[in-house]
Amino acid sequence: MTARPWHAEAWARLQARRERDALPHALLLAGPAGLGKREFLADFVKGLLCQHPAGGQACGTCRSCHLVAAGTHPDVIALGLGLRKDGGTRTEIVVDQVRDLSQRLSMASQFGGWQVATVDPADAMNAAAANALLKTLEEPTPSTIILLVADEPARLPATIRSRTQRIDFLVPSHEVSLEWLRGQGVPDAAAALEAAAGNPGLARQWASDGALKQRGEVRHDLKALAAGRGDAMEVVKRWQATDPARYAWFAAQAATDELRARAAGRPAPLESQLDDESLDAWYGKANRAREALRGPLRTDLVLLELIAAWR
Incomplete structure (x- = not known):
């Protein structure tokens, strides 16, 4: 579980579903940047693949945990903004990337457990990429979970949103945010929180940059x-x-x-x-x-x- 208190409810719900063997084949983590969606995602993936998890938390010492930490776990497929031919970073996720992802997911898990695919930022998929992913979402393979992350989920086609189960990350109360910022040692926490319109993650970043x-x-x-x-x-x-x-x-x-x-x-x-x-x-x-x-x-x-x- 992450150190952000506003994650607790979503984490508990997700782990309860895991214990019932009722995880969906696709999740959409949605909400403004700065609320820790990616930290939540990383912790969930580590716990899902861990060989000795406790309450959804990864042990951090098994082979799977070491591979995840090194970014070399064969059953984790991360899809993001790739590189263009000139070496620059793309501004969108393109269809060839999604096709490669679908091909990988059609193969069996190498560890015999879950296959996990992450798409981040999912709201950067172009129309062709979104259509290609839709086919994968409509025909999920067993023991596969696709995790989409979007700061602006409204940019995603409705067909994609309707085929995922959504976890919304909402701006917490002013009191919770302020207490968390002060616990993080953020200077001028109140001013930073006002500047960030109540978003504690942005406030922490903005207080230092x-x-x-x-x-x-x-x-x-x-x-x-x-x-x-x-x-x-x-x-x-x-x-x-x-x-x-x-x-x-x-x-x-x-x-x-x-x-x-x-x-x-x-x-x-x-x-x-x-x-x-x-x-x-x-x-x-x-x-x-x-x-x-x-x-x-x-x-x-x-x-x-x-x-x-x-x-």
Whole structure:
């Protein structure tokens, strides 16, 4: 079992099914990045293949555990973003990868137990890959379990979602998150948790990688631009230099805080000149910019359009 308290219920349910020999042939671990889905997955796989498990926990000392730890267990097939011919990392999982996976799963387990296939990120499969996986899901082989991981499960076709049993990882309560962060020794835990919209995993990461500083920059930039100060191109250049999607996240968050302050009759922190309707529309635009930054569009143009709408 992982050290994240919000995993306890899902872990207990899954282990109960295992004890009844009622595990599904396909599971979808779904929820926002930062909630420990992959840690949960790793612990489950280790326990499933362990030769001497206790309560679903791997012993860590048997041959199977050593092979899993080394990444060489013959009954574990991990499917992820592969490499292109030029050596770069693909941005999607392609059909040939899924066909290779299906071929592997058609063979018998080498250890005589479970065969485990992981697909991560499953929401990065292109349409052809998803269709190919669908055939495998419809005709599961005995003692085989396919584990899909998706930060954005809505990107998966409904046909894939309907053929898997889903475990949702939800953002825990503020109290649970804050207690966990403090137990992890995270500095400025409350501020980090606010920046991460309550997501404790992201909060832990952001507390150590400069994200809180970036959040402050975004608010300073938007306030200056609202007052007619600052250079839009200079702002765009800074935002795109490190993690533009995160800057867009903080921009959308800042717009929400502005609207809340107005609704509560408090001084608006950004002093935006936009009316409430326009500010709400700009919030949507910031979120669409985050989405657009995933694709082939030029980062500077996406950000410039967003900044221009703010001014």
